Amino acid sequence: MSTPEEILRGAQNLELEAAEEGTRPRPVRRFAHGSRVPGWDEAVDLEKDPAGIPDPALTPVPSELRAEIEAHMANYPDRRSAALPALAAAQRVHGWCSPEAIEQVACVMRVTPAYLESVASFYDMLETSPVGRHSVYVCTNISCSLCGADELYAALAAAAAAGDGGDEINVRSFECLGACDIAPMASVDGVYVGPLSVADVPQLLADVHAGRPVLPDKQLARRLVADPHANTREFPEHPAEQAARPGGA
């Protein structure tokens, strides 16, 4: 007995073969056209138990992660408000919002993992499938693409994939990152750099791999305001980050 998928695939192949023989117009591939959505084709596993709130006895949570989530929960009148910061924290620990990561957050927050999965899959910065450790978000929205962001993204994605350790870098085309003044730009592990050209790609990747500050000269943090009337005096180029990060203060 074949699975439904196999039967359908078989039917599809027949259709395609018929099309190749010229007997029929080529059909739209059933599962292959543009609007395919990951997850839509997946059934549940009936062998699994339903997913309630995880049992603390069966769900070990790294103590630092637990402490961070609990600290976030204390910030709000309703503990659920901590869902985004808690998921972000778990993502930093696990690399992505894996089922294990979500179960850990669910266990600390006392909510169901489905609730968190639903939240995580809504937000672009929370990854629901495994990705590289380093994130490179290339803005390809309108202002950046007017300035060549699509070429930049293509070059970056290709170079990252071709180079060593490509699977460590998660190159994504991203919606407007709010830095159209440095278009085209990218956010590399949270650090905004731009304007970038295709020529910057090798250096950018090299910096990421080496763990160096990425393209220091092109970091947004150093950029002065564009308005010529804003500053009444000459100021040096804006020093990066100014030791403002919590913990670094």
Next chain:
Amino acid sequence: MPRPEPRTITFTIDGREVQAPENAMLVDAAKLGDVEIPVFCYEPKLGQPVGACRMCLVEIEGIPKLQTGCSTPVKDGMVVYTQSQRVQTAQQSVVEFLLINHPLDCPVCDKGGECPLQDITFGWGGAISRYIEPKRHFVKPLELSPLIAIDRERCILCYRCVRFSQEVAEDYQLVLLERGAHSYVSTFDGHPYVAPFSGNIIELCPVGALTSRPYRFRARPWDIEGAGSVCTLCPAQCNVTITVRDERALRVLQRDNSEVDDGWLCDKGRFAYQSFHVDERVIEPLVRDGGQLRPVSWERALSAAAAGLKRAGAHTGALAGGGTTNEEGLLLARLLRERLGSPHLDSRRAGSLPLGLLRALNEPQLQAKVSDLEFAHAVLVLDAEPVNDAPILDLRLRKGVRRQHMKLAVASPNASLLDANAALSVRYAPGAGALFATALNGALSDDPNVEQLAREAGAEPEAVRELAALLSGSDSDGDGGPADSADGNAPAREIVIVWGERLTAGPNAAAGAIALLGLADSLGMAGADGAGLLEVPAFANGRGLREAGVLPNAGPGLSEPSAVAGETDGGSPARDARAIAEGLTAGELSALYLLHCDPQRELPDRELWERALAGASTVIAHTSFLTDALREHADVVFPAEAYAEKEGTVVHPDGRLQRLRPAIARPGEVRAEWRVLVELALRLGHDLDVLSATMASQRLFDAVPFYAGLTLEEIGGRGVRWQERAAAAAYPTPATSDEPEGPSAAAVQPPEDAADLDGYHSVWDAPEVEHSPALEFLFPRRNGAGESVLPLSYVGGEPA
């Protein structure tokens, strides 16, 4: 809490003046003027409107943008148009948008013919689609759970199912994943959506995206009929519509009765219809012959039973349980009392209560209604776990907390699924329910011994005091109840106590009852309209059977039992269930008549019952399934009717008489059980004078004084609470009005001696669940204590 009483206003819709309650949503108000505004996502049972589907856009004078009728409260003088060009264009466009990715595979869709999307497209859609891009196609259907299939192509993302999971069942298992056009309904990481009420999403779905796996492709809407009845698989007695095709039940749907079930069903109620039609069902009479139960003719089975009963005479005990109707119970009681001279019959699980207490607990003015659970100021769930005892009450309590800000308190020996919703949860030692109730009563009446009493119950004294404060409204954080009002002559607080039968069972039965009566008194329940006690009996028709007189110490209508006729059991005191078992074991009783009851499985003290059944010389059972004990010990088995085949009445725990109507034909040799009892009596030379089911009901209405004058027509499809009829005045007053036995008289046993430890029996642990193929997976596991319960994880509750 006072129920809202909206004033009536007049508004204009499509040029017509219509009267409607103020602030009703426009789509509901429009119906009063015979105007239908189409909706997909709107379903008031799910809570606040979400306005997501945009199907109900209407034009309101004075508001520039079209408004959603589902979320606009109607006001006096409002002028609404649902037929203007603007509205029609908007409605057509919404239908066009919805059909973009809908596969329109109606010919092979289970929903076809009863599909809101079809109907609305027909009524409000445009005739053509301008969408020529390829539609999405995916593998389908996919399993969402053992019970439910999901077809994501058909889904129109109306949010109903996920809102049910999140805002009604509150299990938070079914969610939307992803965003925008990619959104889809799913669960976490491929876990199935298994929860006690999951099947409701099938009925909520306005398209064919969620279908019942057992029902898929079994019928088309035009070759089925709906038959209304009442599910008697548990005490909740939800109203149902049974889908019938060729005399078979193919599906069970809700039949919304806000006074009973609020339009929801549990999965047992929804899917256990399968057990009506399985091969394992007993559909012919069986008699033990050479050690084996063998099919025989009715003639032979009836004579064998009659002979056995004749031999035993007054040494016969009888138990009625399950979905036994009032009429069957009355006939059984009459057979025993009038013909056999035996007073040994029971319909309570574990021990009798003195008649005075029984009467006091069931006094009409002390009885709460189901809807009171929603509107009370506070509800205490005492020694009961609704999901396991009467599932649908669980949803009602959640609704009360969520929507009416009812304060919920839970007092139980184990973690409860309602803990997360409770303002306060208090734990006490297993079996110490009566002690706990006594302590709580002490706390309410400032008894100096509270501390001591609480400790004896294994509860924290502080928690007991907190609970007392919550119930009396003297706790600091105000809940808007009368206790907070400044004017002094506040109406009484409405408090409801939902209590499990086990609180008044076992050695501490009387103490439990006295404590309950004390609580009712301290909390002023008798004087408050929406307040009272609501017992969850162990058996589905527990209340009805007691009122019909299936008790050792009470006749019909909780009367003093009349002296038994004929040969008597040497004047030995009437035996309750446990005493029957002891009598059988000791050889003092010789026959046992079981109406829908397997005592070894359903009653406490399995070992005792094993010995009792082995010791009985004749065991006669009405049953649909041969459980282990019956297979081993029954001498005569009468095939029992399923509830869908029955005719008669039952009584809801809140006193509502409800009517069972036969929806399907009885299979095989199955006969009406009232007829079997009448026939058996005849063979024993006694004419019970019942020739039809209607006559059986009439006998019941005549026998119970507070049912006087009832007719089946009056009960009708919605049922009627006898407490609300004039005949309720005939309710027998308790022997002594105050403290029937006196609290000191009832010696409270320490919990370790209380007997109810091994007998926790969940409604999910039933042959109907076991024998419904679709529900097999749900068959509860036994926990360490031998209790049979649904695992907590099935309902998204907090693990203990």
Next chain:
Amino acid sequence: MMAAASEGGRAPILLFADIDEPGLNTLEVYERRGGYQSLRKALAMTPEEVLEQLKASGIRGRGGAGFAMGTKVSFLPKGSMDKYLVCNADESEPGTFKDRELMQKTPHTLIEGLIIASYAAGTNRSFIYIRGEYELQADMLDAALHEARAAGYVGENILDSGHSLSLVVHRGAGAYICGEETGLLDSLEGKRGNPRLKPPFPALQGLYQGPTLINNVETLATVPAILAMGGDEYAKLGVETSTGTKLVSVSGHVQRPGNYEIELGIPSREIIYGLAGGPPEGREVKCWFPGGSSSPVLKAEDLDVPYDFNSLAQAGTMLGSGAIIVVDDSTPILDVAMKVAKFYRHESCGKCTPCREGTNWTVKMLERIDAGEATPMDLEVMASVQEHIIGNCLCVLGDAMAMPIGSMIAKFKDEFEAHMEERRLSHA
């Protein structure tokens, strides 16, 4: 006055004054420059008096909707219930990056403005919802908040005024829709950022069902300046219905993209050409978005429209978030439409039908045009789909795509048709 503005007689710089001064993000430098004096001034007044100042200033919300801030504050019910002030720092409208510069360089201005607003509105709990991508800015805010707390500006009984305020910086995780105020509230409550039905409006039932005031970063950051100069004085800046100065983000095909603080009411040309340098040499403005990518586009002939709320509304578009995106004649209009439509499809939350399906359908139609599989009739269908979206959605996201796309179809119909024909022939 307008002419004067372009010739050095500019209106005062309120928000960007010496914004690049090193250390301005620290309390020390901020206070040295007179920081938190407005707060002291406000706390010496009654909340009603502060509210009067805000009303007198006439300042309209800088987030997009342009609602009068003072009026919004006065919508909050009086009483002792839990009330909330939420700062919308989810700056996600394409082309907008003004709040980023403020939060990064002078976070204390926002915090000071927020405390004053909370005092006027009588709220004791506040949150800054900042988009998750703004990591540097969120860190800056957190550090500044830490200092402000230590200095007693945030917390219990601020400067012995009896007013208390808790403040939490809440980081989003990447969803444009969380910039919509009710989507933001749901997100802040830890849910998917789906917008809610209105009414009830947040002022009555917002965060955790409590009355909630939601303001944009720039609006709140302007509050200290209003208090310092007085509401009436502030109202003299700009034009009657659009008072004050405004940060404008200019991007796209201009030579000097960036943020500029302008006085409302100056000609748009002044901003695009005068400040941002206009398109690169040899190119012409083809169209421009005056208020982020959700505003209907204007053409080169509209460059002299005064840049203020009402004038832009009269021109059939809106000031929105104050983000000007300039597109020159080197870019096909189809590419612009495609970027815009794809963005809104990606960001549609999926809750309501017209937006979820309409954005998706629009993208598919545009792709079909680009693939040479469309006919002019499709352009009509596309225009009609936009009409069916506008006004029929739960929130404004659907409109945010339909309005600019509709305007592009209306204003560049010929170019669409030519593109269609050219692609059709090349694919034939």
